[in-house]
Amino acid sequence: MLSIKNLQAGIDGKQILKGINLEVNAGEVHAIMGPNGSGKSSLASVLAGRETYEVTGGEVIFDGKNLLDLSVEDRAREGLFLAFQYPIEIPGVSNINFLRTALNEIRAYRQEPPMDAKEFLRMTKEKQQLVEFDAKLVNRSLNEGFSGGEKKRNEIFQLAMLEPKLAILDETDSGLDIDALRIVSNGVNKLRSDKNAFVVITHYQRLLEYIVPDFVHVLYNGRIVKSGTKELALELEERGYDWIKEPAYSNS
Amino acid sequence: MIGSRNRHILTANMIITTTLYDQLSAQYAERETATAEPWLSRLRANAFASFTANGFPTTKNEEWRFTNVTPYLKEAYQLQPAAPANGGSAIDLSALDAYEVVINNGIPVELPVAKGLSIHSLKEAANSPIVQQYLGQSINLSQQGFAALNTALFTDGLLIEVDKNASIDKPLLITHHYNAAWPFFAQPRLLLIAQRSSKLSVIERYVVDGQAALFVNGVTECVVAENAQLDHYHIQATPTNFHLVNFTQVSQKADSLYNNHTYTLPGASLVRNNLHLDLQASNTESHLFGLYLAGGSQLVDNHTLVNHANPHCYSNELYKGVLADSARAVFNGKIMVQLDAQKTNAFQQNNNMLLSDKAVVDSKPQLEIFADDVKCSHGSTLGSFDENALFYLKARGIGEDSARNMLVKAFAFDVTQQMPIAAVRDCVEALITQKMESLYDRV
Numbered sequence: 001m002l003s004i005k006n007l008q009a010g011i012d013g014k015q016i017l018k019g020i021n022l023e024v025n026a027g028e029v030h031a032i033m034g035p036n037g038s039g040k041s042s043l044a045s046v047l048a049g050r051e052t053y054e055v056t057g058g059e060v061i062f063d064g065k066n067l068l069d070l071s072v073e074d075r076a077r078e079g080l081f082l083a084f085q086y087p088i089e090i091p092g093v094s095n096i097n098f099l100r101t102a103l104n105e106i107r108a109y110r111q112e113p114p115m116d117a118k119e120f121l122r123m124t125k126e127k128q129q130l131v132e133f134d135a136k137l138v139n140r141s142l143n144e145g146f147s148g149g150e151k152k153r154n155e156i157f158q159l160a161m162l163e164p165k166l167a168i169l170d171e172t173d174s175g176l177d178i179d180a181l182r183i184v185s186n187g188v189n190k191l192r193s194d195k196n197a198f199v200v201i202t203h204y205q206r207l208l209e210y211i212v213p214d215f216v217h218v219l220y221n222g223r224i225v226k227s228g229t230k231e232l233a234l235e236l237e238e239r240g241y242d243w244i245k246e247p248a249y250s251n252s
Numbered sequence: 253m254i255g256s257r258n259r260h261i262l263t264a265n266m267i268i269t270t271t272l273y274d275q276l277s278a279q280y281a282e283r284e285t286a287t288a289e290p291w292l293s294r295l296r297a298n299a300f301a302s303f304t305a306n307g308f309p310t311t312k313n314e315e316w317r318f319t320n321v322t323p324y325l326k327e328a329y330q331l332q333p334a335a336p337a338n339g340g341s342a343i344d345l346s347a348l349d350a351y352e353v354v355i356n357n358g359i360p361v362e363l364p365v366a367k368g369l370s371i372h373s374l375k376e377a378a379n380s381p382i383v384q385q386y387l388g389q390s391i392n393l394s395q396q397g398f399a400a401l402n403t404a405l406f407t408d409g410l411l412i413e414v415d416k417n418a419s420i421d422k423p424l425l426i427t428h429h430y431n432a433a434w435p436f437f438a439q440p441r442l443l444l445i446a447q448r449s450s451k452l453s454v455i456e457r458y459v460v461d462g463q464a465a466l467f468v469n470g471v472t473e474c475v476v477a478e479n480a481q482l483d484h485y486h487i488q489a490t491p492t493n494f495h496l497v498n499f500t501q502v503s504q505k506a507d508s509l510y511n512n513h514t515y516t517l518p519g520a521s522l523v524r525n526n527l528h529l530d531l532q533a534s535n536t537e538s539h540l541f542g543l544y545l546a547g548g549s550q551l552v553d554n555h556t557l558v559n560h561a562n563p564h565c566y567s568n569e570l571y572k573g574v575l576a577d578s579a580r581a582v583f584n585g586k587i588m589v590q591l592d593a594q595k596t597n598a599f600q601q602n603n604n605m606l607l608s609d610k611a612v613v614d615s616k617p618q619l620e621i622f623a624d625d626v627k628c629s630h631g632s633t634l635g636s637f638d639e640n641a642l643f644y645l646k647a648r649g650i651g652e653d654s655a656r657n658m659l660v661k662a663f664a665f666d667v668t669q670q671m672p673i674a675a676v677r678d679c680v681e682a683l684i685t686q687k688m689e690s691l692y693d694r695v
Contacts, residue, residue, distance in 0.1 A: 048647050051639075076649035088644040092662030101658065102648040109649070141662075158648065 001026050001197050002067075002166055007058035009046045016042045018222030019058065024166065027194040031208055031233060032201045034219035035241045040201045041085055043219070044170040048082040049075050063165065076102075077109035079165030083155040083172050090142040095154070096124065098142050099161050106162065127160040131187035149180035156187040167191075168199045173207040185210030205237035218244050272437070273307075275331055279405055289379050295388050299403035302393040309397050318582040318614040319553045324495045324522045327435040327465040333357040334433030343457045343489055343683065348675040350425040350455070357430055358440040359408050368418025369452070374409040374441055383411060386475055387443055390503045390530055399499040399526075402439045402471040409441035414450040414480070423453035423483075423673060430468070430494070431461040442472040446480040446508075453483040455676060460490045467495045474500065476508040478533070484510065485676060486525070489517035489683050492548065499526040506533035513671055515680055516544040516552050518576075518687040524553040531593075534562040542571035543667045545660075545684065546579035546611075547691040553582035558600075560593040560623075569600040572667050574660055575611035576691040586618040587630065593623045600630040605663050607636065607656075607691070653689065660688055 002024040009017040016039050024030055034040050046053045047060065049072035060067040067075060090098075104114040115123070128135055133153050143151050152172050159167050169188070173181055188198065188211050200211055208216070208230060216232040217224045218241070226232065226244050236244070280300050284293070308325060309316040351364040353371060363371045377383055393400040414420060428440065446452055460466060476482045488496065502510055516523045529538050544552045558567045573581045583602045604613045617630040637659055645655035661668075661684060668684075671677040 050643055071652075072643065072646040073649055073651050073655075076647055082647050084644065084647075088638075088641050090641050090644070090659070090662055092665030093645075093658050098645070098648070098650075098658070101654060102645075102650050105651055105654060106649040162648065 001063060002199075003061040005059050005061075007043075007046070007055070007060060009042065009053050009055045011052055011054070015056065016053075016222055017046060020219075020222075020224060022217065022224065024197050024199060026165075026197055028215065029192065029198045029200060029211060029213045031211075031213035031216045031230075032199060032219055032224075033203070033205070033216060033233065033236060036203070038219045039222045040203075040219050041170055044082055044085075044168050044199075044201055047075075047080065047168060048072065073105070074109070076162075076164075077106045081159055081162060081164035081167040083152075083159060083167065083169040085170040085172075085174070087143050087151040087155055089144045089146070091144045093142045095138055095140055095142050099124070099158065102158075102162060123161065128157060130190055131156045131160050132183045133157040148175045149177065152176060152180065152184055153187075156184050160187065160191055164196065166197050166199070168201065170201050171203060172200075173202055173204060181207065182210060205233045208233045220245055272325060272329060275329075276401065276405060279331055283405070289384070291384050292378060292387075296404045299388065299393050299400040300405070302400035303397050303404060305394075306397050315395075315555065315584070318580075319522075319524055319551060321497070321522070321524070324467065327467070329435045329437035329465070329467055331437055333431075333436045333438070343459065343487060343679065345425060345455070345457065345675065345679050347678065348423065348425060348455075348673070350423045351420075352425045352427065353410065354427045354429055355410065355440060357432060357436065358438045360410055364424075366420060366422070366424075368415045368450070369420050369424065370413045370415070371424075372411045374411050374443060375407065377411040380411070382413065382445065383443060386445060386473065388473075390473065391471070391499070391501045391528075396499060396526070398469050398497045399471050399501075402441060402469050402499070406439045406441035406471070410443070412442070412444040412454070414446045414452045416447040417449045418447075419451040420453075423455055423676075426454065426456045428456065428458045428468070428470075429461075430459070430466050432464050432466060433462065435465040435467075437467045437469070440468065440470045442470075444472065444482070445475045446477060446482045448477045449479040450477070451481040453485070453673060455485040455487065458488040458490045458494070458496070460494050463493055465493050465495070468497070470496070470498045472498070472500045474502045474510070476502065476504045476510050478505045479507040480505070481509040482511070483513075483672070485513045485515075485671070487513075487515045487517075487676075487680060488520065488523070489515075489687060490520045492519060492521050494520040495522040496520055497522075497524045497526075500528070502527070502529045502538075504529065504531050504533070504536040504538065507535045509537045511539045511670075512541065514540075514542040514554065516542075516546070516554075517683055518545050518547045518550065518691060520550065522551050524555070526555045528557045528559070529567065530559050531561055531565045531567070534564045536562075536565045538565075538567040539670070540567070540569040540571070541667045541670045542569075543664050544571070544573040544581055545575075545664075545687060545691075546573070546581060547576040548579060549577070550579045551581075552579070553584075555582075555584045557586045557588070558598065560587065560589045560596045560598055562592060563594045563596070565593065566597040567599070570667060570670075571602045572664055573602075573604045573613065574607065574663065574688070575604065575613060576607040578608070578610040578612075580612045580614075582614045582616075583632070584614075584616045584618070585630070587620070587628065589619075589621040589623050589626050589628060591622040594625045596623060596626040596628065598626070598628045602632045603663075604632075604634045605636060605660070606634065657685055657688055660684065
């Protein structure tokens, strides 16, 4: 589904991603871990198409298409979803209107007719219950005055509504208390299927007790320096990142 | 170089004003000989003297510093229109259930009948005591050249009176309809009196057919009597051949409420809205909401004055603007708090969003306070699209144009949500979308 080969990118001439390789197949959950500043969020931003990043090398193939050639909105329409680390507050744009616009633009891109109001309402209700998102928040302005946890839950609600092929969760767990974490994780687990895939970026192993990954990758200094199964996350929790940093230097 | 350019402009200016002067003077002389009530003759004579003393304002006049009207007066304007008007509407308010009155090229043609509401042609009602009591009484004509000119020479318009204690069940929709075969200089006049404890919503909109240049020098005077409520909407989305200088003077009596919603949407080459509120007694409440969206080479100028002359009055003003291309906007908002106006609450805010490097805003919030126990604030901001918000919307599959449209609507939301009539709000929001779409293409 997603094939990243030797991806290099940076900001203002400063290289941050120094050759990332990653293969994600349908039905898989990949966790990307790593210390602060290792490039985790940069990878998410580059995949989503944030313009502040300049891609200097490598390629990303998403479902047979060259992802890096697509505009931000077309990446989303092709089925890529980024759950933001810091969701934006937009006063004056209602959550529901935002979702209806997004959903219908995605449908138009796929040459499907717009969803009728009744069906949209039914879907909203169903998904909102599925991910335990407060119905009151659905009609409010987008993220305006939401708590940190509510914003993260709104990201998962959007994820449920837009049904992407590939979802990248960028530190969705940071700042969440254990109840919010459980709700967010339950939402993701309910949405997992053999047709979609998740890349879960996290700083804490805690999340992976709830969302159990098929693969764990460690990102350090702009490269994936170690890959393994979920046991790797436990090892990282116990031993920290220092033991992993060494091979990165010796390899380079 | 600069000297010779100035001389050139001055010469052009004199020619223009001479042509229009000739016509206006001839029209005035003609008026003089016609029979009129002595009070009206006196009012018109004073007004015309005020106008001729200074002529059309130039940029040397502080109130017109950023708005040079001279180029817009260059057309060979006639004081009489040619063709009768009919045709389509640029502002679709068909969803609105309202009493409707149409003013064709400045002349009212359809006068609705409604309980508690009397509507007359101002020309026909010119001799009535109520017109004598209020017409031109609260405008400072010596300072307002355009309003003085209108006072001297208006030919017709409307007298609208809401009876004491009458709460009018439906809004009154006034359509200013223009369709002139040649360049036309129009001077409509409205006098609106909401008597004690009455309530009315009035919507003024502009519809323009035809290509000929139009210059409308309009004056609306509103009197909101004790405990009365007037909701006043002023909406225009006219084409580029339209030029508007409008003066709205509002006199508020004790315990009255006046809400103004002024919308200037992309189109007209020149719009100058003057809105003056005179708070003539205590415990009044006033809200001034304005939105201006401009593109092309439009010039949109909003001048407001809220004169707090009495204690315990509340006024709140919020004007927002979005500018594309090489559009220019002026916001000049003045709050006066006189010595006697203790316990005044007066707030003012102007926010602007620029979509192009060539767009210009001159924002001039002014606060003059002579009382010592008041709560006042004013502020002005300037920004462009929030790139993070734009990215967030696009990352959900929303295209560039839709995303920009959502952000403009969101920016305007604080203003648009203040319109209590849903049909008007929906109409304005649809207009914003429609008018802004053509601007994004050029961003």
